[in-house]
Amino acid sequence: MEQKIQRNEKLATIGKIAAGIAHEIRNPLTSIKGFLQIMNDDMQKSGLSKYQSYTGVMLTEIERINGLVSELLLLSKPKNVKFQPIDIIEVILELKPIIQSEAHLYNIKLDFRLLSVPNVFAGTEMLKQVFLNLMKNAIEAMPNGGTLTVETCFDVAEQLVRIDFRDTGVGIPHYMIDRIFDAFFTTKEMGTGLGLSLCQKIVNDLGGSIRVGNKGFGTTFSVILPIEKPANEE
Ligand code: ADP
Ligand code: MG
Numbered sequence: 001m002e003q004k005i006q007r008n009e010k011l012a013t014i015g016k017i018a019a020g021i022a023h024e025i026r027n028p029l030t031s032i033k034g035f036l037q038i039m040n041d042d043m044q045k046s047g048l049s050k051y052q053s054y055t056g057v058m059l060t061e062i063e064r065i066n067g068l069v070s071e072l073l074l075l076s077k078p079k080n081v082k083f084q085p086i087d088i089i090e091v092i093l094e095l096k097p098i099i100q101s102e103a104h105l106y107n108i109k110l111d112f113r114l115l116s117v118p119n120v121f122a123g124t125e126m127l128k129q130v131f132l133n134l135m136k137n138a139i140e141a142m143p144n145g146g147t148l149t150v151e152t153c154f155d156v157a158e159q160l161v162r163i164d165f166r167d168t169g170v171g172i173p174h175y176m177i178d179r180i181f182d183a184f185f186t187t188k189e190m191g192t193g194l195g196l197s198l199c200q201k202i203v204n205d206l207g208g209s210i211r212v213g214n215k216g217f218g219t220t221f222s223v224i225l226p227i228e229k230p231a232n233e234e
Pocket of ligand 2: 137196
């Protein structure tokens with residue numbers, strides 16, 4: 001519990017700092033990127049392939065900073081999102097093409113078991129962020145292929161919707177489980193360590209929770225959300 005409070009405070013602080021500096025970083029970055037793109041194109045035309053490989057790396061690295069800034073901005077976004085009843089399955093199916101192309105690259109099979117479930121009350125973009133981050137992590141955990149299973153179910157007794165993201169990847173060692181939701185914790189060379197922090201923050205804001213299981217092999221992340229309550233029960 002104490003750990004959770006500390007984590008939320010840390011996230012709030014990061015959010016505040018981020019909101020202050022993210023724009024200041026993004027604007028100059030956009031002009032650097034623009035000019036670099038021009039240089040990159042010119043070098044391609046004039047056959048300066050050695051330098052083009054440098055500008056290529058620079059553009060990739062700029063994208064990395066851009067990604068980090070975007071994630072920081074998401075963490076700092078105020079919660080003035082309009083909530084509405086949402087069909088989880090529709091959201092997942094909208095993300096499928098994005099995930100499919102990435103999965104294909106790494107020889108990963110997608111197994112979507114989408115049973116219809118009651119609506120949840122949330123913002124579409126928030127849910128997309130959560131699901132995308134979990135599916136990306138799953139794919140990144142299977143560099144040599146595997147299966148990503150996405151399954152929806154409804155717990156009638158608890159009136160909760162559960163979405164499982166199960167991979168057959170590298171798994172998470174026990175000693176690491178407590179740290180994976182910490183902001184900036186990453187084991188990846190190109191990671192930001194913000195994905196799971198963001199997921200947890202969003203799911204908490206929705207009154208739900210995230211569970212992680214690493215029994216057997218691979219990893220399962222479960223997102224648990226309360227269903228939309230009829231107005232007369234509010
Ligand atoms: P990032 O993906 O940028 O590293 P995240 O917050 O999304 O940051 O994840 C934090 C860490 O949790 C990852 O670096 C990885 O070590 C671990 N992790 C997350 N999801 C999985 C997964 N499906 N399988 C194995 N490890 C995972
Ligand atoms: Mg991630």
